[in-house]
Amino acid sequence: MKISVREVGAVKVVEVDGEVDLGTSPLLRRTLLETLPTVGRLALNLEAIRYIDSSGIATLVEVLNRSRHLKKEFVLFGLSPAVQEVFRLTHVVRIFQVFQTEQEALGIP
Amino acid sequence: MSMGDSPRLEIRFSVPSDPRYLRVVRCAVGAVAAVIGWEESDCRAIALAVDEALTNVIRHAYHNRTDCLIQLECRESAEGLEIMLLDNGDAPDKSKICAREIGCDQPGGLGTHIIRQVMDKCSYEESPQGNRFVASKRLRKTT
Numbered sequence: 001m002k003i004s005v006r007e008v009g010a011v012k013v014v015e016v017d018g019e020v021d022l023g024t025s026p027l028l029r030r031t032l033l034e035t036l037p038t039v040g041r042l043a044l045n046l047e048a049i050r051y052i053d054s055s056g057i058a059t060l061v062e063v064l065n066r067s068r069h070l071k072k073e074f075v076l077f078g079l080s081p082a083v084q085e086v087f088r089l090t091h092v093v094r095i096f097q098v099f100q101t102e103q104e105a106l107g108i109p
Numbered sequence: 110m111s112m113g114d115s116p117r118l119e120i121r122f123s124v125p126s127d128p129r130y131l132r133v134v135r136c137a138v139g140a141v142a143a144v145i146g147w148e149e150s151d152c153r154a155i156a157l158a159v160d161e162a163l164t165n166v167i168r169h170a171y172h173n174r175t176d177c178l179i180q181l182e183c184r185e186s187a188e189g190l191e192i193m194l195l196d197n198g199d200a201p202d203k204s205k206i207c208a209r210e211i212g213c214d215q216p217g218g219l220g221t222h223i224i225r226q227v228m229d230k231c232s233y234e235e236s237p238q239g240n241r242f243v244a245s246k247r248l249r250k251t252t
Contacts, residue, residue, distance in 0.1 A: 021164070023128030023129050023131060051157075053164065053220070054161055054219035057219055058219065081150075085153060085157075089154070089157075089226050089227070090219045090223065
């Protein structure tokens with residue numbers, strides 16, 4: 001799994017490429033939790049995630065809760081089919097702000 | 110096997126309790142499901158369910174130790190697919206299985222929900238050989 005972070009204006013976009021499971025989710029968790037306090041809005045691109053399990057979903061839920069505590073925004077975009085299937089199985093899609101495109105996730109009209 | 114019965118696919122793994130091996134198992138189980146006849150999205154779901162069962166063993170039975178072993182059997186049955194996991198770690202606390210509400214904003218506890226949604230049957234039992242998890246899924250033929 002590869003992770004990178006880039007700035008787009010006042011937003012930081014985290015890109016994840018690969019598979020998120022028990023072995024790789026700690027790196028995703030650390031990256032998101034370290035980046036979150038440094039921005040007003042953190043956007044996670046899920047387009048290149050080929051696999052995610054419940055440990056990955058738990059990471060996203062934990063970051064969402066932390067964002068609420070810090071009064072930050074944590075948004076998702078570009079859900080791959082693999083991610084959509086697991087979101088459906090775990091019924092978590094309703095708790096996140098999910099956008100189709102990066103532009104929408106950045107809040108650009 | 111009697112004369113005339115077709116032999117069925119069965120694979121057995123001895124998997125170290127190290128998360129870096131999970132991908133190997135996912136690939137193998139997904140391939141077995143595809144050979145039996147499931148579509149791609151179902152194969153991914155079945156591989157996910159087995160991954161979640163292995164993850165539960167690593168986390169809760171072996172407490173994230175990476176030097177233990179998990180026995181995995183994956184076999185084609187007359188009706189579909191059967192999975193069996195065997196470990197020698199701590200027995201699962203059945204009161205905590207699926208104890209958390211699904212779809213809520215609390216992290217964790219989703220793995221067993223996924224397993225039960227994907228597989229038709231699953232059970233946990235203690236045996237002289239260790240903790241045994243058994244799950245099965247029927248292939249629903251459309252023709």
